[in-house]
Amino acid sequence: MSNIESLLAKFAEIADSPKKQLDRFVSEGRKAIGCYPYYVPEELVYATGMVPMGLWGKPGSPSKAKEYFAAFYCSLVQMNMEMALSGDLDKLSGVIHTTLCDTLRPASQNFRVGIKNIPMIFMAHPQNRKPEYGIEYTTKLYTKVLNELETIAGRKATEEDLREAIKVYNENRQAKREFVRLAGEHPELVSAVARSAVLKSSYFMEKPEHTAMLKELNGLLAEAPAAEWKGTKVVTSGILCDNPALLRIFDENRIAIAADDVAQESRSFRKDASEEGDPIRALAMQFADQDQDTILYDPELNTRPPHIVKLVKDSGAQGAVVLMMTFCDPEEMEYPSLMQALKEAKIPVLKIAYDHQITDFGQARTSLQAFADVLSQKKL
Amino acid sequence: MAETEKDVSMPTEKVPAKNLLRDVVDKVYAEAWEAKKRGEPIGWSSSKFPAEIAETLGLKVCYPENQAAAISAKHGGQRMCEYAESMGYDNDICGYARISLAYAAGAGGDERPMPQPDFMLCCNNICNCMTKWYENIARMHNIPLIMIDIPYNNTPEVNEENVAYIRAQFEEAIKQLEKISGRKFDEKKFEEVCANANRTARAWLKACSYCQHEPSPLSGFDLFNHMADVVTARCRKESAEAFEALAEEYEQSVKDGTSTWRYPENHRIMFEGIPCWPELQNLFRPLKEKGINTTAVVYAPAFGFVYNNMDEMMRAYCKAPNSVCLETGVQWREDICRENKVDGVLVHYNRSCKPWSGYMPEMERRFRKDLGVGVVGFDGDQADPRNFSNAQYITRVEGLYEIMESKKMGGPKSE
Numbered sequence: 001m002s003n004i005e006s007l008l009a010k011f012a013e014i015a016d017s018p019k020k021q022l023d024r025f026v027s028e029g030r031k032a033i034g035c036y037p038y039y040v041p042e043e044l045v046y047a048t049g050m051v052p053m054g055l056w057g058k059p060g061s062p063s064k065a066k067e068y069f070a071a072f073y074c075s076l077v078q079m080n081m082e083m084a085l086s087g088d089l090d091k092l093s094g095v096i097h098t099t100l101c102d103t104l105r106p107a108s109q110n111f112r113v114g115i116k117n118i119p120m121i122f123m124a125h126p127q128n129r130k131p132e133y134g135i136e137y138t139t140k141l142y143t144k145v146l147n148e149l150e151t152i153a154g155r156k157a158t159e160e161d162l163r164e165a166i167k168v169y170n171e172n173r174q175a176k177r178e179f180v181r182l183a184g185e186h187p188e189l190v191s192a193v194a195r196s197a198v199l200k201s202s203y204f205m206e207k208p209e210h211t212a213m214l215k216e217l218n219g220l221l222a223e224a225p226a227a228e229w230k231g232t233k234v235v236t237s238g239i240l241c242d243n244p245a246l247l248r249i250f251d252e253n254r255i256a257i258a259a260d261d262v263a264q265e266s267r268s269f270r271k272d273a274s275e276e277g278d279p280i281r282a283l284a285m286q287f288a289d290q291d292q293d294t295i296l297y298d299p300e301l302n303t304r305p306p307h308i309v310k311l312v313k314d315s316g317a318q319g320a321v322v323l324m325m326t327f328c329d330p331e332e333m334e335y336p337s338l339m340q341a342l343k344e345a346k347i348p349v350l351k352i353a354y355d356h357q358i359t360d361f362g363q364a365r366t367s368l369q370a371f372a373d374v375l376s377q378k379k380l
Numbered sequence: 381m382a383e384t385e386k387d388v389s390m391p392t393e394k395v396p397a398k399n400l401l402r403d404v405v406d407k408v409y410a411e412a413w414e415a416k417k418r419g420e421p422i423g424w425s426s427s428k429f430p431a432e433i434a435e436t437l438g439l440k441v442c443y444p445e446n447q448a449a450a451i452s453a454k455h456g457g458q459r460m461c462e463y464a465e466s467m468g469y470d471n472d473i474c475g476y477a478r479i480s481l482a483y484a485a486g487a488g489g490d491e492r493p494m495p496q497p498d499f500m501l502c503c504n505n506i507c508n509c510m511t512k513w514y515e516n517i518a519r520m521h522n523i524p525l526i527m528i529d530i531p532y533n534n535t536p537e538v539n540e541e542n543v544a545y546i547r548a549q550f551e552e553a554i555k556q557l558e559k560i561s562g563r564k565f566d567e568k569k570f571e572e573v574c575a576n577a578n579r580t581a582r583a584w585l586k587a588c589s590y591c592q593h594e595p596s597p598l599s600g601f602d603l604f605n606h607m608a609d610v611v612t613a614r615c616r617k618e619s620a621e622a623f624e625a626l627a628e629e630y631e632q633s634v635k636d637g638t639s640t641w642r643y644p645e646n647h648r649i650m651f652e653g654i655p656c657w658p659e660l661q662n663l664f665r666p667l668k669e670k671g672i673n674t675t676a677v678v679y680a681p682a683f684g685f686v687y688n689n690m691d692e693m694m695r696a697y698c699k700a701p702n703s704v705c706l707e708t709g710v711q712w713r714e715d716i717c718r719e720n721k722v723d724g725v726l727v728h729y730n731r732s733c734k735p736w737s738g739y740m741p742e743m744e745r746r747f748r749k750d751l752g753v754g755v756v757g758f759d760g761d762q763a764d765p766r767n768f769s770n771a772q773y774i775t776r777v778e779g780l781y782e783i784m785e786s787k788k789m790g791g792p793k794s795e
Contacts (some may be wrong), residue, residue: 068741070729070759072472099532102508106738108534109706113742124531126545127504127511133548137531140541217684297511297527301519329473329734333512336468337519 004224007217008194014204015197015242018053019088021204025051026091031153034095034118036080036104036204036237038263038295039125041142041283043214044274045096046058047157048149053092054203056264061171067159068110074327075190076357077107084115094119094152096145100295101330105108121148127297129288132276138284146280162279172207173269175214180259180266182221184315187229187256191220192247195257199265210299232375233258237338238323238354239331240264246354254374258315262323267293286293293317294330304334305341312347318378319348319371326355348374386745397626398602401609404619404670408442408612415440421498421560424480426510426518427611428683428700429503429528430693432577433553437561437568441501442494443612443724448476450492450608451658452763461764463487475732475763477513477770484517485562499523499560501553505530505700507735508547524560526553530698536708538698546694547735573615574693580614581684583623588680590630596648597633598768600674601664604655610683646671648783650717652678652743653736657766659773666777672784676720681712709739710746717751724784726777727757731767 014021023030032051035042042052055228057079062069064085065078075219083089097108097120112120123145127133145295179198183190184214190198198217202210231254241247260266273286290296294306312320320342325331342349350371352364416422423434423441434441437683451457457479465471467485483489486495502514511527518525528549531542554565587606590597606626613619633639644752651674656663667674678701687695701709717725725747729737739764758776761767
């Protein structure tokens with residue numbers, strides 16, 4: 001096994017076993033905080049000496065969560081509730097619950113009243129995040145969240161702690177961006193399945209550890225000789241794209257992921273926070289700078305479609321695959337504009353239904369096989 | 381003067397309040413069309429955007445939610461939804477949004493036509509879906525969007541940082557709309573408009589409160605029709621007057637022992653959620669057959685924005701059904717259930733409204749425990765008839781009836 005393969009195997013093991021990671025942290029005397037999507041400033045958790053753990057659901061169907069949600073709610077949120085109700089999250093010392101979509105709003109209330117043993121830290125981000133009043137609101141919101149975290153941690157986070165946290169996270173974000181680029185250049189070394197595991201594992205690891213492993217991997221990839229890729233390349237877009245069963249179909253059809261616009265992946269590490277000045281304000285400014293996301297208000301009205309077109313062109317992809325999260329209105333609402341922009345740019349696009357409940361990707365397999373042919377033509 | 385003299389000298393028959401209310405809404409749309417013809421900019425506004433701002437500046441505004449409800453009630457919902465789906469919008473998206481997007485794209489909508497927009501007024505206190513819906517239309521027409529973001533609340537109180545954030549957005553919205561209207565914001569006019577809005581809200585709440593009487597002088601379904609005024613014209617004096625007239629009629633009905641509910645009032649229920657507009661007849665039928673009057677709807681407190689100053693106004697706009705915490709939502713409903721003496725709750729699991737239906741299972745449990753009433757849910761949609769099953773609805777109403785009958789006879793308290 002090469003060094004690259006052995007590192008990828010380590011990432012995969014961690015990505016597949018968040019519960020084992022949580023057990024490990026707790027057994028080491030650490031406290032862990034669950035973080036709902038989207039845009040939770042994990043730096044606040046890190047600065048209080050606790051470990052943030054991403055909560056993006058897990059494959060499967062809700063059973064206990066049906067007591068809280070009708071069937072037409074996104075599986076990510078339902079499966080988070082399912083895990084909490086099943087005791088999988090019992091070892092968490094708290095959960096930060098966001099409210100940026102219409103499912104997360106009531107889900108926050110369900111979590112607060114339904115999960116008595118895990119304190120919920122509530123987080124309502126502003127949509128008018130760019131003007132000064134929006135930055136001020138975010139700063140106050142983050143300060144409140146920090147205070148609640150400090151109570152759980154039993155210690156205060158100093159300005160120095162916060163600055164250090166920002167530095168650690170910036171370094172991790174930079175390493176992830178670099179990895180996305182290198183994985184796009186070396187699909188012969190990093191499969192779609194492996195790529196996903198590398199990125200997903202960071203939600204279940206302490207960032208310095210993830211960064212160290214990732215830098216090692218990036219170094220090896222950077223040194224690897226350029227190889228001709230006989231397959232095709234795409235940009236993926238959606239909330240999640242982390243099911244190995246689906247990603248294996250990409251690999252089997254030699255469809256590499258050149259770049260992504262996935263919430264769990266690149267959308268979460270596009271922007272760094274300033275390492276200068278008031279650290280909480282720096283994090284508020286970082287959120288203000290977030291753009292091109294279906295769950296965020298776009299004051300310029302249409303920046304996301306051209307961003308994705310550019311992503312396809314710059315990354316050398318031949319097409320785009322939209323992983324449409326079932327029952328996700330923000331993604332569904334922005335799909336026609338994205339389609340139109342891709343069509344105008346003559347970029348082939350494939351839309352695949354995606355959620356945690358899908359176990360049989362048979363339909364996706366047929367579509368991806370056909371799409372690979374379309375992309376091959378485009379490559380010629 | 382001649383006209384006044386004529387009015388005084390000629391005894392006229394009192395115009396029924398429902399006609400006055402209908403005329404106010406018709407006037408809102410007629411004035412928007414006239415303004416459009418004159419070349420004035422027309423706004424499309426979400427139902428809980430602070431209407432006071434545009435009204436003060438004399439801007440004519442139409443309400444897509446009201447339009448979508450009207451189109452749906454006249455059975456145009458499915459046609460419009462399918463048009464939006466042909467544009468690529470998923471059938472999972474809110475039916476109002478799909479109808480509105482289709483109309484904005486030129487799909488027609490003769491059931492309730494309104495002029496195409498020149499600016500958009502979006503306030504997401506009602507839902508986040510509104511944000512992308514309005515962005516899509518602003519994008520489609522290349523027009524400005526004025527966004528007031530109301531962060532979701534986790535506590536019954538609205539905290540100071542939220543008020544400060546919202547206030548700053550109001551100020552920015554005023555500046556943006558001054559530019560669009562070409563007029564200066566007149567504080568005196570604003571006070572007058574706010575006074576009208578408060579008067580309308582109080583009159584609306586008063587009219588709704590007549591459901592408390594036993595028997596009720598009205599069928600609660602009437603309120604679904606009358607709420608168009610509180611959505612589209614709450615800042616107008618005529619709306620306040622029309623609601624006051626409605627309250628007077630109810631007062632008289634109580635005295636006369638009459639009611640717009642013409643069936644036995646065997647049971648009284650709260651209808652939870654937005655009605656299935658395309659299915660009003662189907663919703664009503666089993667209720668009237670079993671003598672179940674709807675004497676409570678959540679819309680009463682939802683649109684009763686009453687405030688005394690600017691800070692209270694900010695807080696009032698934080699109190700939309702989908703922006704308040706679970707406890708406030710439960711309290712609103714349980715208060716009206718108690719005041720309006722209901723013995724059952726019929727919950728609409730509305731495919732078009734994720735934020736509303738998202739905590740209904742928990743609310744159902746609380747209604748049963750706190751109120752000891754029968755609670756039954758059914759699946760439906762506010763605008764898309766494809767998401768409603770009449771057979772399921774009838775069965776559920778029958779189930780609710782049996783629970784209520786059993787409780788009435790002193791049967792088991794739990795379901």
